[in-house]
Amino acid sequence: MEPRFVTAADVARRAGVSRSAVSRAFTPGASVAPETRARVLEAAEALGYRVNRLARTLHRDRSDLVGIIGANLGNPYISAQFDALSAALQAEGLQTLLVNLRPDPRPGAEAPDLGRAVERLLEYRVRTVVLLSGAAPDELVRLCAANGVRMVLINRPAPAAGALADVIDSDAAGGGRLAARRLIAAGCRQLAVVLSESRTSAKLARADAFCAEAARAGLTVRRWTQGPNSYETGVAAARSLLAEGDPARIDGIFGVTDEIALGAMNTARHELGLAVPERLSVIGFDDAPISGWSSHRLTTVRQSLRALTAATLEAILSPADAAVSHRAIAVDLVERGSVAPARGPAPT
Amino acid sequence: MEPRFVTAADVARRAGVSRSAVSRAFTPGASVAPETRARVLEAAEALGYRVNRLARTLHRDRSDLVGIIGANLGNPYISAQFDALSAALQAEGLQTLLVNLRPDPRPGAEAPDLGRAVERLLEYRVRTVVLLSGAAPDELVRLCAANGVRMVLINRPAPAAGALADVIDSDAAGGGRLAARRLIAAGCRQLAVVLSESRTSAKLARADAFCAEAARAGLTVRRWTQGPNSYETGVAAARSLLAEGDPARIDGIFGVTDEIALGAMNTARHELGLAVPERLSVIGFDDAPISGWSSHRLTTVRQSLRALTAATLEAILSPADAAVSHRAIAVDLVERGSVAPARGPAPT
DNA sequence: CGCGGGATTGCACAGCATTGCAACCACGCG
DNA sequence: CGCGTGGTTGCAATGCTGTGCAATCCCGCG
Numbered sequence: 001m002e003p004r005f006v007t008a009a010d011v012a013r014r015a016g017v018s019r020s021a022v023s024r025a026f027t028p029g030a031s032v033a034p035e036t037r038a039r040v041l042e043a044a045e046a047l048g049y050r051v052n053r054l055a056r057t058l059h060r061d062r063s064d065l066v067g068i069i070g071a072n073l074g075n076p077y078i079s080a081q082f083d084a085l086s087a088a089l090q091a092e093g094l095q096t097l098l099v100n101l102r103p104d105p106r107p108g109a110e111a112p113d114l115g116r117a118v119e120r121l122l123e124y125r126v127r128t129v130v131l132l133s134g135a136a137p138d139e140l141v142r143l144c145a146a147n148g149v150r151m152v153l154i155n156r157p158a159p160a161a162g163a164l165a166d167v168i169d170s171d172a173a174g175g176g177r178l179a180a181r182r183l184i185a186a187g188c189r190q191l192a193v194v195l196s197e198s199r200t201s202a203k204l205a206r207a208d209a210f211c212a213e214a215a216r217a218g219l220t221v222r223r224w225t226q227g228p229n230s231y232e233t234g235v236a237a238a239r240s241l242l243a244e245g246d247p248a249r250i251d252g253i254f255g256v257t258d259e260i261a262l263g264a265m266n267t268a269r270h271e272l273g274l275a276v277p278e279r280l281s282v283i284g285f286d287d288a289p290i291s292g293w294s295s296h297r298l299t300t301v302r303q304s305l306r307a308l309t310a311a312t313l314e315a316i317l318s319p320a321d322a323a324v325s326h327r328a329i330a331v332d333l334v335e336r337g338s339v340a341p342a343r344g345p346a347p348t
Numbered sequence: 349m350e351p352r353f354v355t356a357a358d359v360a361r362r363a364g365v366s367r368s369a370v371s372r373a374f375t376p377g378a379s380v381a382p383e384t385r386a387r388v389l390e391a392a393e394a395l396g397y398r399v400n401r402l403a404r405t406l407h408r409d410r411s412d413l414v415g416i417i418g419a420n421l422g423n424p425y426i427s428a429q430f431d432a433l434s435a436a437l438q439a440e441g442l443q444t445l446l447v448n449l450r451p452d453p454r455p456g457a458e459a460p461d462l463g464r465a466v467e468r469l470l471e472y473r474v475r476t477v478v479l480l481s482g483a484a485p486d487e488l489v490r491l492c493a494a495n496g497v498r499m500v501l502i503n504r505p506a507p508a509a510g511a512l513a514d515v516i517d518s519d520a521a522g523g524g525r526l527a528a529r530r531l532i533a534a535g536c537r538q539l540a541v542v543l544s545e546s547r548t549s550a551k552l553a554r555a556d557a558f559c560a561e562a563a564r565a566g567l568t569v570r571r572w573t574q575g576p577n578s579y580e581t582g583v584a585a586a587r588s589l590l591a592e593g594d595p596a597r598i599d600g601i602f603g604v605t606d607e608i609a610l611g612a613m614n615t616a617r618h619e620l621g622l623a624v625p626e627r628l629s630v631i632g633f634d635d636a637p638i639s640g641w642s643s644h645r646l647t648t649v650r651q652s653l654r655a656l657t658a659a660t661l662e663a664i665l666s667p668a669d670a671a672v673s674h675r676a677i678a679v680d681l682v683e684r685g686s687v688a689p690a691r692g693p694a695p696t
Numbered sequence: 697c698g699c700g701g702g703a704t705t706g707c708a709c710a711g712c713a714t715t716g717c718a719a720c721c722a723c724g725c726g
Numbered sequence: 727c728g729c730g731t732g733g734t735t736g737c738a739a740t741g742c743t744g745t746g747c748a749a750t751c752c753c754g755c756g
Binding site: 005009020024051052053059 | 715
């Protein structure tokens with residue numbers, strides 16, 4: 001005896017009404033006599049019936065499913081972002097369907113690619129696809145559009161003009177400039193920027209703006225690019241950049257991500273014995289929760305999680321025929337203890 | 349003109365075949381002529397068709413959806429656990445449907461409760477419900493069972509005997525003992541355990557075993573219980589337990605969670621100026637990735653994420669009629685730098 | 697050339713819920 | 727007492743795919 005899901009027909013039988021009546025009893029505003037509805041609800045309760053949303057979705061023009069494509073969900077900032085977003089969706093009555101782009105560690109397994117991830121989500125008829133990771137080729141955006149699904153890109157490269165995708169970007173260039181000015185004000189003269197190899201333009205833009213601003217002050221920046229967006233990348237960068245006998249004598253590091261910056265800072269402090277911020281200043285980007293911990297006190301460029309989540313939700317909830325939007329999230333610098341005090345006024 | 353999802357009928361029309369043929373072309377092992385299948389696939393490709401899994405699920409006895417109920421997804425250990433689990437599910441062709449138990453911060457909003465979360469997932473006809481957070485009342489387990497859905501409980505209180513729920517538990521009692529022995533071996537005499545208010549028996553069991561083992565050595569343990577499972581809880585505990593003039597002069601703290609332990613350790617070190625491990629030893633539970641960072645080097649009881657994920661996956665994949673199982677995950681102590689060196693042999 | 701048999705294919709129904717439409721009920725008013 | 731009206735309710739079609747069953751086709755063999 002295998003228990004099956006209870007169906008509306010079961011409830012109808014038990015309540016002595018038609019299947020339609022059951023359906024209406026669960027549809028707010030439908031025309032049902034109060035006592036009929038009560039009888040139906042009672043039967044449903046007794047049987048443990050709930051509406052099958054999958055079947056219901058066959059009728060509705062949009063499902064309640066929001067597909068989220070992410071990777072690196074263990075990352076301190078990304079996990080916080082994902083947590084906030086999924087909670088917000090839920091509060092709106094939407095459901096989170098996750099595709100994790102994390103590579104399968106088993107030998108012989110192929111890495112999940114973005115194209116397949118999107119197709120997967122389309123198979124589930126999601127109403128929106130949110131991209132937290134990876135860069136969407138225009139072709140994928142078009143694929144979604146062809147199925148009436150909007151894409152929401154968070155800190156991702158913008159797609160071709162006219163593509164059906166909402167873009168949400170924190171001010172990467174502004175943040176990069178903020179970081180550069182702050183390090184320069186601290187008196188740093190030998191700057192380095194550490195970034196991961198991923199193609200995401202947001203991180204590139206942060207680094208580029210940092211370099212450009214440094215150039216305006218007559219400084220050149222050592223650019224260290226390697227590996228994924230991870231703590232270990234910061235560790236490796238610090239080891240390589242700050243190796244003993246390094247002629248450059250780097251005194252200011254900008255990590256395009258808090259996790260990278262923390263890896264670099266911790267390695268400098270605890271492994272290489274360099275005082276932060278006296279000998280070396282470090283600045284990050286994101287303001288992940290752990291950056292404020294007293295073990296780190298990382299000065300960083302904050303992109304407000306609240307604002308980011310609110311903008312994302314707004315994009316997801318916008319009507320299907322709304323024009324494509326572009327939302328910018330302001331950033332600001334949160335001063336903690338990883339950068340030397342500013343000497344004199346900040347450069348303009 | 350609103351683009352709709354492409355259906356099998358559209359493809360059939362274009363390929364000049366019946367709808368059944370389309371269905372079969374997408375069903376491995378079905379009886380279709382090779383060139384028919386080719387024609388169908390070509391038409392599908394041109395139209396951007398993919399099978400509607402929602403409709404397909406109406407037929408199949410089990411869906412590909414696995415519901416995960418979690419909270420505190422920003423937590424360093426939980427996020428890593430969730431990341432690993434969702435990636436593993438995906439590699440098996442299953443899809444993750446998340447319910448986030450995190451309370452809605454907006455005023456007037458009600459906290460999402462576990463019962464509603466389970467009902468939500470049943471509405472989507474998930475094949476399994478995985479509980480990463482919260483304690484499942486027997487009644488909920490029964491509700492799932494009535495709908496033919498198994499529950500998988502991870503480090504959650506075991507339900508009533510005979511309930512249709514697989515249980516996966518790391519050895520909380522063993523871990524608690526391990527922690528106590530190690531602190532005692534380090535010469536600590538004034539012990540404290542810090543735990544959150546949540547009812548989850550796993551954390552209680554860790555604390556209880558710790559206290560029992562300490563009692564065997566003739567020591568009593570100060571028990572500090574307050575707030576959620578968070579960094580701030582550890583901070584508050586340290587401030588209160590280690591306040592100046594505290595007559596007990598606590599010299600060993602066990603945090604039932606790495607995040608709690610880190611909060612306590614950081615506060616002792618950086619805010620209260622107490623040397624760890626010279627003046628105070630701290631030990632955690634989980635072995636979250638950040639615990640190994642050089643800024644922390646927290647000695648902790650490890651529950652292997654790999655083993656935990658593998659056991660969870662095994663439970664999810666077990667056939668619907670399999671007997672209920674109980675899987676235990678071994679724990680071990682990972683020595684880092686937050687506990688003073690052991691003096692002499694460890695107590696038995 | 698007729699027939700048996702395997703491979704294909706279409707029909708129709710199943711699976712679950714929603715909804716337009718029409719039937720139906722009771723009731724009040726002229 | 728007849729009829730209009732508003733509220734209920736059931737029928738049947740719809741949305742989309744999977745699949746048992748029977749019809750069909752083609753091929754080879756006697």
